[in-house]
Amino acid sequence: MTTWAAFLWGGLASSSLLLGQALAGPLAGSRKTVGLLMGFGAGTLVSAVGYQLVPEVSFQHGIGVGIAFLLGAVTYSLADRVVDRQGGGERQDLDVQPDTGSPWAMFIGALLDGIPESFVLGITLALGGTIDAAFLAAVFVSNIPQGVAGTISLQAAGTTSRRVFWIWTILTLASAGVAAAGFLLADHLTNEGIYAEAFAGGAVLTMLADSMMPEAFQHGGRSVGLVTVLGYLVAAALAVAQ
Numbered sequence: 001m002t003t004w005a006a007f008l009w010g011g012l013a014s015s016s017l018l019l020g021q022a023l024a025g026p027l028a029g030s031r032k033t034v035g036l037l038m039g040f041g042a043g044t045l046v047s048a049v050g051y052q053l054v055p056e057v058s059f060q061h062g063i064g065v066g067i068a069f070l071l072g073a074v075t076y077s078l079a080d081r082v083v084d085r086q087g088g089g090e091r092q093d094l095d096v097q098p099d100t101g102s103p104w105a106m107f108i109g110a111l112l113d114g115i116p117e118s119f120v121l122g123i124t125l126a127l128g129g130t131i132d133a134a135f136l137a138a139v140f141v142s143n144i145p146q147g148v149a150g151t152i153s154l155q156a157a158g159t160t161s162r163r164v165f166w167i168w169t170i171l172t173l174a175s176a177g178v179a180a181a182g183f184l185l186a187d188h189l190t191n192e193g194i195y196a197e198a199f200a201g202g203a204v205l206t207m208l209a210d211s212m213m214p215e216a217f218q219h220g221g222r223s224v225g226l227v228t229v230l231g232y233l234v235a236a237a238l239a240v241a242q
């Protein structure tokens with residue numbers, strides 16, 4: 001595998017944001033469907049955290065893994081607060097009011113959401129020699145509802161469809177670059193990247209609890225719990241089948 005391969009895989013995982021934009025129009029009037037998609041995507045990411053990022057065996061390396069996991073959560077939480085104060089808090093809000101929020105802050109927030117996933121994708125590709133299909137699928141699927149919700153929020157903030165397309169395109173390229181960076185830095189990480197993966201796992205889990213799951217339950221209703229479990233099982237089955 002090469003750095004370019006990591007770049008391409010990272011771009012592929014994030015490219016589903018564009019698919020989310022394409023679905024935003026047809027799904028704009030069906031908040032429940034989007035909420036259910038969010039629940040399914042959240043389930044796949046929870047599975048990825050448990051199976052790929054911070055599996056039970058990681059904790060055999062000592063308390064450092066737990067500290068890294070907590071630091072990832074705290075770092076994401078603090079950065080997310082900064083973005084929210086600048087107008088990016090509505091980036092996954094399906095009920096955002098017209099002309100509220102900042103498109104630039106929403107872009108930074110979406111990038112913040114995707115950095116841990118892309119970085120880990122590059123690390124696992126470098127250390128494993130092959131792409132982790134289960135983790136790739138989890139990231140790809142979870143980005144679809146984020147693309148739908150993000151598109152709705154950006155358009156409500158006054159962003160044209162053309163600009164939304166370029167925002168997602170730039171974000172896809174940025175995520176690809178982060179994956180390439182993870183690939184290049186993998187050899188310099190201690191314990192085969194276990195601490196870096198734990199850090200990312202804490203960030204991803206915090207993102208899910210802070211923004212994705214609340215929106216999913218608000219709009220998807222009580223069925224979201226079942227759909228989330230389904231997403232978890234699908235991602236878990238892929239992880240075990242590898």
